[in-house]
Amino acid sequence: MRFVLSVYVENKYGVLARVSGLFMRRGFNINSLTVDETDDAAFSRITITLNGDENDKNQLINQLKKLHNVKVVRELHPETSIERELMLIKIQNSPNNRSELMQACDIFRAKIIDYSTETLCAEVTGETSKLDAFVEIMKPLGIVEMCRTGIVALERTHYISEELD
Amino acid sequence: MTGATILIKTLIEQGVKDVFGYPGGNVVDIYDALFQSGGSLRHILTAHEQGAAHAADGYARATGKTGVVIATSGPGATNLVTGIATAMLDSVPMVAITGNVPTDLIGKDSFQEINITGVTMPITKHNYFVTDVAELADTVREAFRIAKSGRPGPVLIDIPRDVQRAECDYEAAAPVEAFSQRKAKQQEIDLAAKLIQKSKKPYLYIGGGAAGSEMTEQIKAFAEKTDAYIGCSLMGLSAFPSNYERFLGMEGMHGHFASSMANNAADLIIGIGVRFSDRATGNVEKYARDAKIIQLDADLAEINKNVAVDVGIIGDMADALERIAAKCKARQLPAWGKQIAAFRQQQAQMEQAAQQSAGDMAPQKLMQIINRLKTDDTIIATDVGQHQMWAAQNITLAKPHHFITSGGLGTMGYGLGAAMGASIATGEKALLITGDGSFGMNLNELATAVTYGIPVVIVLLNNGVLGMVRQWQGLFFEGRYAATELERKTDFVKLAEAFGAKAGRAETAAAFEALLQEAMAGDSPFVIEALIDKEEIVLPMFAPQASVDEIITEDPRGERK
Numbered sequence: 046m047r048f049v050l051s052v053y054v055e056n057k058y059g060v061l062a063r064v065s066g067l068f069m070r071r072g073f074n075i076n077s078l079t080v081d082e083t084d085d086a087a088f089s090r091i092t093i094t095l096n097g098d099e100n101d102k103n104q105l106i107n108q109l110k111k112l113h114n115v116k117v118v119r120e121l122h123p124e125t126s127i128e129r130e131l132m133l134i135k136i137q138n139s140p141n142n143r144s145e146l147m148q149a150c151d152i153f154r155a156k157i158i159d160y161s162t163e164t165l166c167a168e169v170t171g172e173t174s175k176l177d178a179f180v181e182i183m184k185p186l187g188i189v190e191m192c193r194t195g196i197v198a199l200e201r202t203h204y205i206s207e208e209l210d
Numbered sequence: 211m212t213g214a215t216i217l218i219k220t221l222i223e224q225g226v227k228d229v230f231g232y233p234g235g236n237v238v239d240i241y242d243a244l245f246q247s248g249g250s251l252r253h254i255l256t257a258h259e260q261g262a263a264h265a266a267d268g269y270a271r272a273t274g275k276t277g278v279v280i281a282t283s284g285p286g287a288t289n290l291v292t293g294i295a296t297a298m299l300d301s302v303p304m305v306a307i308t309g310n311v312p313t314d315l316i317g318k319d320s321f322q323e324i325n326i327t328g329v330t331m332p333i334t335k336h337n338y339f340v341t342d343v344a345e346l347a348d349t350v351r352e353a354f355r356i357a358k359s360g361r362p363g364p365v366l367i368d369i370p371r372d373v374q375r376a377e378c379d380y381e382a383a384a385p386v387e388a389f390s391q392r393k394a395k396q397q398e399i400d401l402a403a404k405l406i407q408k409s410k411k412p413y414l415y416i417g418g419g420a421a422g423s424e425m426t427e428q429i430k431a432f433a434e435k436t437d438a439y440i441g442c443s444l445m446g447l448s449a450f451p452s453n454y455e456r457f458l459g460m461e462g463m464h465g466h467f468a469s470s471m472a473n474n475a476a477d478l479i480i481g482i483g484v485r486f487s488d489r490a491t492g493n494v495e496k497y498a499r500d501a502k503i504i505q506l507d508a509d510l511a512e513i514n515k516n517v518a519v520d521v522g523i524i525g526d527m528a529d530a531l532e533r534i535a536a537k538c539k540a541r542q543l544p545a546w547g548k549q550i551a552a553f554r555q556q557q558a559q560m561e562q563a564a565q566q567s568a569g570d571m572a573p574q575k576l577m578q579i580i581n582r583l584k585t586d587d588t589i590i591a592t593d594v595g596q597h598q599m600w601a602a603q604n605i606t607l608a609k610p611h612h613f614i615t616s617g618g619l620g621t622m623g624y625g626l627g628a629a630m631g632a633s634i635a636t637g638e639k640a641l642l643i644t645g646d647g648s649f650g651m652n653l654n655e656l657a658t659a660v661t662y663g664i665p666v667v668i669v670l671l672n673n674g675v676l677g678m679v680r681q682w683q684g685l686f687f688e689g690r691y692a693a694t695e696l697e698r699k700t701d702f703v704k705l706a707e708a709f710g711a712k713a714g715r716a717e718t719a720a721a722f723e724a725l726l727q728e729a730m731a732g733d734s735p736f737v738i739e740a741l742i743d744k745e746e747i748v749l750p751m752f753a754p755q756a757s758v759d760e761i762i763t764e765d766p767r768g769e770r771k
Contacts, residue, residue: 058327058339058341059327059328059331059337059339062328062331063331066331066332070332100514100518103514104511104514104515107510107511107513108511110510110511111335111509111510111511112336113335113336113356114336
């Protein structure tokens with residue numbers, strides 16, 4: 046099972062190392078992790094996706110809650126939250142594949158943000174499955190390199206900062 | 211006032227009386243402030259920073275107060291690592307203070323620079339790198355608060371030298387209180403009480419969390435009301451007097467037979483402040499198959515971590531147990547009592563048989579001599595290995611906080627520092643039971659014991675081998691004794707005397723008893739080397755990852771000699 050956790054942390058020295066170190070030493074296997082400041086500069090929000098069973102998830106949540114700089118840990122459920130991921134993908138640009146490339150970008154609402162005679166770079170946002178699909182379509186056209194952010198997510202109606210003590 | 215002075219003032223304000231440590235280039239300002247503080251904070255200089263960390267740990271275990279250790283940057287700080295990890299694994303409140311190179315030299319591999327906050331991140335509850343002197347006092351206060359709150363543990367504060375020297379105002383504050391703990395929901399209490407009412411064979415499994423929370427009398431009353439019997443983990447061992455009628459002793463790999471069997475036979479296990487460690491449970495797949503489990507713990511991540519439980523109650527254990535007890539009716543379970551009596555009978559027979567075939571210097575016999583000559587106030591400390599298990603199985607205890615041993619990390623070399631710390635904290639005599647392997651690791655602290663006149667009696671069981679590993683090799687590796695036969699030529703009596711301690715060697719039980727009498731009558735460090743047979747093994751035992759059903763109670767190598 047895939048889980049998404051939203052972790053509200055104090056924006057302090059070493060906090061990311063504390064969180065990521067925890068995954069390593071407790072043997073958790075995470076898929077992605079994103080982090081940045083929130084609207085309140087005193088806090089950062091870390092969004093984590095991981096694969097595991099219910100027990101893995103509960104252990105991870107409980108271990109996270111023990112970290113002194115971690116203030117709130119929420120599990121985000123797909124039906125009550127929105128998630129997005131951003132990808133930059135550089136593809137070979139040649140007369141043979143150009144029109145197929147452009148069409149795919151159009152259908153996926155990918156934005157072409159760099160263009161040269163050799164390569165073309167597209168920016169794609171969406172849910173993870175959409176980005177996966179785009180990568181599959183681009184593979185035969187020749188992916189040069191790519192970079193994904195991992196997901197960011199918010200709950201639709203719940204405000205994490207309200208859970209601060 | 212300088213940061214260094216603020217640090218010392220804050221330690222005093224927080225009620226610290228003694229600190230253990232070792233000076234160095236990047237804590238020289240702290241030591242200067244200590245020097246100038248007028249003696250209201252006593253400093254004990256150890257031979258090595260590891261010894262200082264273990265002493266702060268022993269100090270904390272003997273009193274429940276937070277132990278404090280100071281070390282310099284670089285090697286001073288890394289020498290604390292084993293001591294901090296030992297405290298972490300056994301949930302011991304400790305504040306470790308390290309100096310570091312000045313802020314502008316950080317990150318440049320400067321002389322004696324180590325990122326000790328990075329190194330200790332996995333082995334502390336929390337740690338701090340202080341960059342602003344204005345935050346120093348509050349950081350120290352918060353460190354003490356974290357160290358003793360909930361499930362206690364070590365906290366490290368790393369202070370660069372320029373912060374120690376920077377000037378700032380200081381305003382005294384009151385000693386910090388622990389964070390308040392979650393109270394159990396009524397629903398959890400009701401569910402636990404229901405399981406207890408339904409059970410016919412209830413067993414209380416007590417760990418260091420309960421021992422440290424002063425719950426002894428409460429648990430006794432609960433056991434009496436619900437007709438439950440009590441066993442413990444190594445860390446819970448001194449929570450109950452050894453002669454308490456419902457107390458069956460330690461369970462697990464080398465536990466007491468009756469306790470392990472009762473745990474196995476129980477239909478309900480109530481764990482209080484225990485983490486169901488692999489050394490206690492053996493194979494978790496086969497652990498307590500027929501039992502429901504209720505777990506009370508201060509640490510939310512302990513629930514369902516090692517074993518799946520039916521009811522997990524996180525937070526204030528004393529409050530939860532009191533409320534559960536109020537919902538339980540007093541009752542008697544004579545069938546369970548009979549079964550327990552049978553386990554005890556079996557254990558007594560085994561012990562009797564072992565006693566009959568035991569040689570003059572059998573470790574069990576030496577432990578009996580120690581029991582006769584120690585008082586209820588003598589603090590027992592151990593190192594790690596066979597001697598530790600012989601002590602855990604045989605030493606009789608009367609009071610909590612009087613059995614000090616490295617359980618979780620299993621740190622050889624822990625004992626001497628810890629014994630000194632415990633003795634300094636309480637003013638009582640500490641009796642260290644150690645082996646030649648463990649003692650060899652940190653025996654330099656004899657210098658500290660002699661310098662400060664700390665009354666530590668050291669019973670050194672010398673079998674010339676690393677007995678615990680050798681025992682495994684004998685039982686599971688067809689007697690291939692790889693690297694466990696020491697063949698050293700150390701003369702421990704001369705060695706102790708060279709440090710300025712009294713010492714004697716015992717080759718007979720009578721000589722041992724005479725030496726121990728002399729040592730207990732005195733007030734100075736005394737080393738008794740007891741020569742024991744290297745073929746002595748710790749029984750009962752179940753192999754790592756085996757289950758209680760596979761318990762080994764007789765020496766599978768048969769009659770020796």
